Amino acid sequence: MQFKLTKELLDEIRDAISTSSVSQIERLLKDVHPADIADILDQVSLEEAKFIYDTLDEERASETLMELEDEVRNRFIKSLSNKEIAEQVEQLDSDDAADLIGELSVEDQEEVIQQITDKEVVEEVIDLLNYDEDTAGGLMQKEYFQAKADAKVSETVVELRKQAEEIKSVYSIYVVDDDDKLVGVLPLKQLVFTSPNSLVSEKMIDSNIKYAKVSTPNVEVADMMEKYDLVALPVVDLSGKLVGRITIDDVVDIIKEEADRDYQLASGISENVEPTSSIFKQTRSRLPWLVIGMLGGILGAQVISQYEGEIALNPALAYFIPLITAMGGNVGVQSSAIVVQGLAKNTIKIEGFLPKIAKETAVGLINGLICSILVFGISYLISEDQKLGLTVSLALLTVVLMSGIMGTLTPLMLNKFKIDPALATGPFITTVNDVVGLFIYFVIGILIY
Amino acid sequence: MQFKLTKELLDEIRDAISTSSVSQIERLLKDVHPADIADILDQVSLEEAKFIYDTLDEERASETLMELEDEVRNRFIKSLSNKEIAEQVEQLDSDDAADLIGELSVEDQEEVIQQITDKEVVEEVIDLLNYDEDTAGGLMQKEYFQAKADAKVSETVVELRKQAEEIKSVYSIYVVDDDDKLVGVLPLKQLVFTSPNSLVSEKMIDSNIKYAKVSTPNVEVADMMEKYDLVALPVVDLSGKLVGRITIDDVVDIIKEEADRDYQLASGISENVEPTSSIFKQTRSRLPWLVIGMLGGILGAQVISQYEGEIALNPALAYFIPLITAMGGNVGVQSSAIVVQGLAKNTIKIEGFLPKIAKETAVGLINGLICSILVFGISYLISEDQKLGLTVSLALLTVVLMSGIMGTLTPLMLNKFKIDPALATGPFITTVNDVVGLFIYFVIGILIY
Numbered sequence: 004m005q006f007k008l009t010k011e012l013l014d015e016i017r018d019a020i021s022t023s024s025v026s027q028i029e030r031l032l033k034d035v036h037p038a039d040i041a042d043i044l045d046q047v048s049l050e051e052a053k054f055i056y057d058t059l060d061e062e063r064a065s066e067t068l069m070e071l072e073d074e075v076r077n078r079f080i081k082s083l084s085n086k087e088i089a090e091q092v093e094q095l096d097s098d099d100a101a102d103l104i105g106e107l108s109v110e111d112q113e114e115v116i117q118q119i120t121d122k123e124v125v126e127e128v129i130d131l132l133n134y135d136e137d138t139a140g141g142l143m144q145k146e147y148f149q150a151k152a153d154a155k156v157s158e159t160v161v162e163l164r165k166q167a168e169e170i171k172s173v174y175s176i177y178v179v180d181d182d183d184k185l186v187g188v189l190p191l192k193q194l195v196f197t198s199p200n201s202l203v204s205e206k207m208i209d210s211n212i213k214y215a216k217v218s219t220p221n222v223e224v225a226d227m228m229e230k231y232d233l234v235a236l237p238v239v240d241l242s243g244k245l246v247g248r249i250t251i252d253d254v255v256d257i258i259k260e261e262a263d264r265d266y267q268l269a270s271g272i273s274e275n276v277e278p279t280s281s282i283f284k285q286t287r288s289r290l291p292w293l294v295i296g297m298l299g300g301i302l303g304a305q306v307i308s309q310y311e312g313e314i315a316l317n318p319a320l321a322y323f324i325p326l327i328t329a330m331g332g333n334v335g336v337q338s339s340a341i342v343v344q345g346l347a348k349n350t351i352k353i354e355g356f357l358p359k360i361a362k363e364t365a366v367g368l369i370n371g372l373i374c375s376i377l378v379f380g381i382s383y384l385i386s387e388d389q390k391l392g393l394t395v396s397l398a399l400l401t402v403v404l405m406s407g408i409m410g411t412l413t414p415l416m417l418n419k420f421k422i423d424p425a426l427a428t429g430p431f432i433t434t435v436n437d438v439v440g441l442f443i444y445f446v447i448g449i450l451i452y
Numbered sequence: 453m454q455f456k457l458t459k460e461l462l463d464e465i466r467d468a469i470s471t472s473s474v475s476q477i478e479r480l481l482k483d484v485h486p487a488d489i490a491d492i493l494d495q496v497s498l499e500e501a502k503f504i505y506d507t508l509d510e511e512r513a514s515e516t517l518m519e520l521e522d523e524v525r526n527r528f529i530k531s532l533s534n535k536e537i538a539e540q541v542e543q544l545d546s547d548d549a550a551d552l553i554g555e556l557s558v559e560d561q562e563e564v565i566q567q568i569t570d571k572e573v574v575e576e577v578i579d580l581l582n583y584d585e586d587t588a589g590g591l592m593q594k595e596y597f598q599a600k601a602d603a604k605v606s607e608t609v610v611e612l613r614k615q616a617e618e619i620k621s622v623y624s625i626y627v628v629d630d631d632d633k634l635v636g637v638l639p640l641k642q643l644v645f646t647s648p649n650s651l652v653s654e655k656m657i658d659s660n661i662k663y664a665k666v667s668t669p670n671v672e673v674a675d676m677m678e679k680y681d682l683v684a685l686p687v688v689d690l691s692g693k694l695v696g697r698i699t700i701d702d703v704v705d706i707i708k709e710e711a712d713r714d715y716q717l718a719s720g721i722s723e724n725v726e727p728t729s730s731i732f733k734q735t736r737s738r739l740p741w742l743v744i745g746m747l748g749g750i751l752g753a754q755v756i757s758q759y760e761g762e763i764a765l766n767p768a769l770a771y772f773i774p775l776i777t778a779m780g781g782n783v784g785v786q787s788s789a790i791v792v793q794g795l796a797k798n799t800i801k802i803e804g805f806l807p808k809i810a811k812e813t814a815v816g817l818i819n820g821l822i823c824s825i826l827v828f829g830i831s832y833l834i835s836e837d838q839k840l841g842l843t844v845s846l847a848l849l850t851v852v853l854m855s856g857i858m859g860t861l862t863p864l865m866l867n868k869f870k871i872d873p874a875l876a877t878g879p880f881i882t883t884v885n886d887v888v889g890l891f892i893y894f895v896i897g898i899l900i901y
Contacts, residue, residue, distance in 0.1 A: 008802070034660045036679075046802055160645070164644075167645045172623075196609075196616045211483045230487045230488075251704075259711055266711065277797070278791060278800050286819055290819050293779065296782045297826060301831070303771075303774035305771075308771050311768070314770050318763040322753035324770065326750060328777060329749050329883065330742065330745055333741060333882070337721055337741075340716060349491070350521055353457070370738060373739065374742055374743065374746050377746060433778065434778065437774050437778055
């Protein structure tokens, strides 16, 4: 019963397109959710997508459009006339409408807005376009239920019934005073189960209401809704006037993007890319960290070149260069990931850096000792050169300890200075640890030989 | 107005605890949300936490308990008597109650369940404990609104009013037939705005209802609720009978955990750890990948040792070992991260491996060429040995290409064989690329010199 996108279905759809059979497409997509239709459009060519899209009724077409991947949608919109875009906009919730228009050039924006016939939609969209897209203002929609605090429940039901068609999902009614300032929240179930003669102000929750200001960063909005398990959050302007509502579905996307972004930064990818992103975009997002890694490698070469004499005398010293750099990198990535995730999840204790460094040192000491003993045994078997084994295992222990401390301290420091700590993960920490690790290795080598 | 946990507040609370001033604590925590109280308890010692906890009324105490970090909660529960736990359980939603009891030993579970006075709670908890915690059954709660399809809207309102107190959040009413099978969904707003005399079956949505089976894996539940923007999802048993409901707040946690887990695997951390996790747990979660990395390093040493003669003749060859291994690692991590995130987000195209490899090859060619030209220039400046520059840049280009293809193919292959593709990211791909990269480097070196 649940929809699953298969290669067979795709083939059937492609067949229907090649014979221009609209009725066949309609049959195949009957009862298919717009999010699933969007998945189909993501898979096919632009021309095929346009063909499928044209078979949809207006409401499903606009919902499908909003579910497309950003890059596919942008390409798709370019193939639509401004009149077609305007028709879509009228179908959408105000936040989606503003997002869609916000992606157009300024001239196209003006043209599309002129083509919209519903004056209320125009007003809402223009209002929403004013806000920075990374704030609560940029995230909110104009569709919400509002009731007066001094009204009766029965009057409120009549009042709300007028707006009911427009608003798809209702969770709570936001209660305002005569100046439209937010003063309380009335759960929808109260409307159903409360005596019609009671006043809204008697039944509403008015202490400790959670809300966002239009300027609240969207990451904070996401944290708040996640923490307090909210499905919708009212948004107020500077004067406390209710101006919008944010729903959980938009916030789920932000929560995921945030987590994905940390992962991407840790993997040395500087902007959001998908497997479907263009070759140019993939190259651009990956090259910066590769160049930094390369410069680190050249710096490492400089460090090693200082010990040319030792290597010529003792080529075996070179054997363990990759082991030292790899372990420094691995430990650094591990400890920075733990700190960055802890910061993102707010599970880091409010205390100085010292207890965290002490803990990381303890972990590094245990892991370092275990690995050092192993490597001493194995290297002894390989080269029978006890000095080499001693050099490698001592260097390894030092590098594991040092890399762990670096990996813990760097994101904490960045965070203190309000820089994104995730920048310290991945290629950056690996590169720094490579260079410092090599230095430690050769210094210990000279001391022992 | 919004709560912010500061060092000052923590100090005030600690002062109040040290003077055993219950009223002072109550004043400080008045109107503070349980999720915020949990944050405070996460920061203080177990004894301090217990003192604060005892000042809370039953409902807030139980909610705070569920908001604690897993490890803190486990420690905390150990300090409670089974009678105290039973009291908490009666306050909680059934899913939280089952989770809490599920964390206890079997003997404690029995004792706690015997102490629960409300027979309905006992029944619900015992039922929920039967399900695997990673399935919809383990995620669902027993608190939901249910209506008969052939009832009138007015009768339904009366019926639901009885259950209204128990159920905190209501979004939809699930409609069942005489066998309690799920046949439709009635949005709550229909109850408010519909004529009382209409039948539930006339007003409900009955086509394409989204639901989960008790055995549906929780990751699929999360995908479904995210994709279709659902705030609640009904759960049915094998016969289609409605047995529970999953709410979005529980699913948000799963969505985050999934994304965090991929990031952790990519960082070489094998189980979920927090900065607050014990030293033992942190060591255990990090050691496996470090040992694998170390074995890779020793394999790398073996590869290099085959070229001892070349290094003795030409120590400069050793200089660029870290550059080659670092770049292989970085590229491999980048491309595997893109594939793994694409698989997690379902944005990977259904097509053979070939187009993906072709794209990755194109990206690798561009990035590889840019880096190779840069490194050729710089290495020329450093050593004035043209052969060395040529060796390094040719090897670099080959390694970047090869690592990209490995990083793309490995997670795709794992996924095909139903193994978690995230295992292929991080230390694994880095280690393999290190060894293969070194081999390529020295083979090219021998060919050129």
